[in-house]
Amino acid sequence: MGLNFIFTVDGDWDEYFYDKLPKCKRRPDKKHLLGLIKREVKIARSINGKILHFVHTSPVTREYFLQPDFVALWKKIEKKGGSIGVHCHEEGLFNHGKLEDPSKLEQSIHSITVPLRDKGLNLISYRGGYLTFCKSIIPILEKNGIILDFSCSSGRYLHYKGKLIADWRGAPKNYYHMCYHDHRKEGKSDVVEIPLGKLKQRALYIDITSLLDIWMVARHLARKERAIEGNMIVSLLTHTYEFSSWWKRLKIRAVLFICSRYGGFISDKEVLDIIRHKRGAGKI
Ligand SMILES: [Zn+2]
Numbered sequence: 001m002g003l004n005f006i007f008t009v010d011g012d013w014d015e016y017f018y019d020k021l022p023k024c025k026r027r028p029d030k031k032h033l034l035g036l037i038k039r040e041v042k043i044a045r046s047i048n049g050k051i052l053h054f055v056h057t058s059p060v061t062r063e064y065f066l067q068p069d070f071v072a073l074w075k076k077i078e079k080k081g082g083s084i085g086v087h088c089h090e091e092g093l094f095n096h097g098k099l100e101d102p103s104k105l106e107q108s109i110h111s112i113t114v115p116l117r118d119k120g121l122n123l124i125s126y127r128g129g130y131l132t133f134c135k136s137i138i139p140i141l142e143k144n145g146i147i148l149d150f151s152c153s154s155g156r157y158l159h160y161k162g163k164l165i166a167d168w169r170g171a172p173k174n175y176y177h178m179c180y181h182d183h184r185k186e187g188k189s190d191v192v193e194i195p196l197g198k199l200k201q202r203a204l205y206i207d208i209t210s211l212l213d214i215w216m217v218a219r220h221l222a223r224k225e226r227a228i229e230g231n232m233i234v235s236l237l238t239h240t241y242e243f244s245s246w247w248k249r250l251k252i253r254a255v256l257f258i259c260s261r262y263g264g265f266i267s268d269k270e271v272l273d274i275i276r277h278k279r280g281a282g283k284i
Contacts, residue, residue, distance in 0.1 A: 005204075008054060074121055088112075131153050148193075150196075171183075197221055221262065222263060238252060
């Protein structure tokens with residue numbers, strides 16, 4: 001039993017979010033981005049390399065991160081004890097909280113998982129861009145061997161360009177097997193949701209949360225874990241672009257230190273051991 005954290009980094013860069021620019025101007029600078037990802041690996045040393053880096057794919061850069069220099073870094077992350085996952089920025093496919101074209105999302109997942117698995121990497125985790133998700137994604141993930149989802153921030157209700165794209169109202173704040181009929185409820189699918197660590201509006205969303213609030217959330221989660229039967233597994237979230245300045249990196253280091261006072265960092269593969277153990281004990 002224990003409080004388990006997963007340190008996740010969404011592999012996005014600043015220019016991607018300048019959506020008024022043409023596609024070619026929203027692409028990343030390769031040299032700069034490689035440098036930032038190397039810093040992620042370096043900082044993750046303080047937690048035994050247990051970083052989960054989500055590889056970005058989107059209509060802007062469909063196969064950019066399959067270049068050999070990046071693949072070498074993904075392999076290094078795995079070798080040091082971490083993992084890579086899939087981060088699909090397909091927010092344009094959502095409307096009224098529903099995925100309008102599941103086949104397009106499936107192609108997006110394929111575009112990363114198939115070539116990277118062919119190169120020997122082991123991908124089991126997914127996070128939607130802008131934390132988008134809906135129930136029709138669950139069977140797509142199952143079919144593609146993705147068994148962990150990290151898109152949940154309990155209570156999130158996000159509109160983007162006038163459309164509802166993420167609805168996590170009422171979702172659990174600890175890990176759960178998702179329900180095929182409602183992604184915010186516990187159910188019988190094989191996909192396990194690992195939510196962002198939260199205390200009301202405060203979240204382990206490093207980029208926008210003060211160190212004091214991070215400390216309050218971590219302390220709250222530790223207390224909650226002691227009060228329940230079983231484990232807690234939650235994620236911390238930051239982005240690759242946050243590794244650009246020394247003071248942001250210092251903050252990330254401080255967050256990892258604070259959380260490690262209250263719980264342990266695990267990899268996504270280690271989540272499977274915890275879940276199997278719990279299922280075996282007949283508690284789910
Ligand atoms: Zn993103």
